Amino acid sequence: xSEADPISRSSAARALCSAIEETAGLLEVDYVRDxxxxxxxxYGGELSRAVVAFRVATGAHRADELDCRFTVPRDVDPYxxxxxxxxxxxTDHPVARLLADLRDNCPVxxxxxxxxxxxxxxxxxxxxxxxxxxxxxxxxxxxxxxHSLGKSLDFISRHGLGDTVGxxxxxxxxxxxxxxxxxxxxxxxxxxxxxxxxxxxxxxEPSEQMLRLGRRAFGVYVTLGWDSPVIxxxxxxxxxxxxxxxxxxxxxxIERFVRHVRRTDPxxxxxxxxxxxxxxxxxKLQSYxxxxxxxxxxxxxxxxxxxxxx
Numbered sequence: 393x394s395e396a397d398p399i400s401r402s403s404a405a406r407a408l409c410s411a412i413e414e415t416a417g418l419l420e421v422d423y424v425r426d427x428x429x430x431x432x433x434x435y436g437g438e439l440s441r442a443v444v445a446f447r448v449a450t451g452a453h454r455a456d457e458l459d460c461r462f463t464v465p466r467d468v469d470p471y472x473x474x475x476x477x478x479x480x481x482x483t484d485h486p487v488a489r490l491l492a493d494l495r496d497n498c499p500v501x502x503x504x505x506x507x508x509x510x511x512x513x514x515x516x517x518x519x520x521x522x523x524x525x526x527x528x529x530x531x532x533x534x535x536x537x538x539h540s541l542g543k544s545l546d547f548i549s550r551h552g553l554g555d556t557v558g559x560x561x562x563x564x565x566x567x568x569x570x571x572x573x574x575x576x577x578x579x580x581x582x583x584x585x586x587x588x589x590x591x592x593x594x595x596x597e598p599s600e601q602m603l604r605l606g607r608r609a610f611g612v613y614v615t616l617g618w619d620s621p622v623i624x625x626x627x628x629x630x631x632x633x634x635x636x637x638x639x640x641x642x643x644x645x646i647e648r649f650v651r652h653v654r655r656t657d658p659x660x661x662x663x664x665x666x667x668x669x670x671x672x673x674x675x676k677l678q679s680y681x682x683x684x685x686x687x688x689x690x691x692x693x694x695x696x697x698x699x700x701x702x
Contacts, residue, residue, distance in 0.1 A: 404439035451674035525556035
């Protein structure tokens with residue numbers, strides 16, 4: 393490492409921290425700056441080139457948080473860095489082995505880090521190459537994968553969610569895995585299909601907003617855990633350059649976030665998502681602080697999806 397490297401690392405971390413500070417202030421999110429810098433400094437050597445996104449959400453336990461996500465290259469071990477730096481505790485739970493199992497059995501394009509400015513380190517994302525999406529069935533056979541994925545294969549097939557996976561998110565705090573299907577149904581998910589899916593996994597009846605978003609969804613993912621044999625959540629996501637154009641009523645907090653982001657960058661891209669729960673649904677909005685063309689592949693966006701508002 394050259395003498396310039398620590399300066400570059402520190403500078404990139406401070407720059408992103410300043411952007412986080414501004415957004416958190418707007419949303420009235422209280423956090424400890426040193427805790428944010430601690431996460432950023434662990435991966436800071438690559439921050440100047442990373443894709444960076446911010447996310448806000450509605451609902452209990454989510455409205456007082458601001459999430460930050462950024463990419464890291466495939467030649468690092470993001471889990472080992474997190475453990476060695478004290479961001480995560482070592483554990484013998486299968487969640488600790490999943491990243492290594494994925495790396496040993498799948499071609500990996502890169503990783504992402506996800507943390508809350510209040511709650512700290514949360515997830516590691518595993519990005520699979522668009523040209524080498526991985527079989528859902530093969531992923532279900534990995535020793536450390538939640539058995540609920542294998543038990544859900546028939547559900548996934550019957551509802552046409554897709555045979556392949558392009559992105560996974562390993563949540564170390566909640567000990568769950570997000571599985572993003574590589575090729576969701578063309579034209580989104582029909583309302584009757586959304587209702588059927590949610591009923592089958594004991595989720596709340598969907599609102600009209602959720603049904604409208606399902607119709608326009610470019611992406612679908614499920615959340616699975618090691619302690620339950622069934623899918624815990626189903627999420628539908630739409631991409632847009634203008635969230636106000638969506639056929640939904642935006643939460644006041646999300647509206648405030650959108651206004652702030654669009655003042656800073658009128659051409660920014662957003663992903664708006666709705667997630668099911670047994671006691672209701674909640675909404676999430678992600679904007680890109682720094683974007684590059686590779687994000688389209690990560691998100692599995694069809695050609696032209698962001699050329700015009702969804």
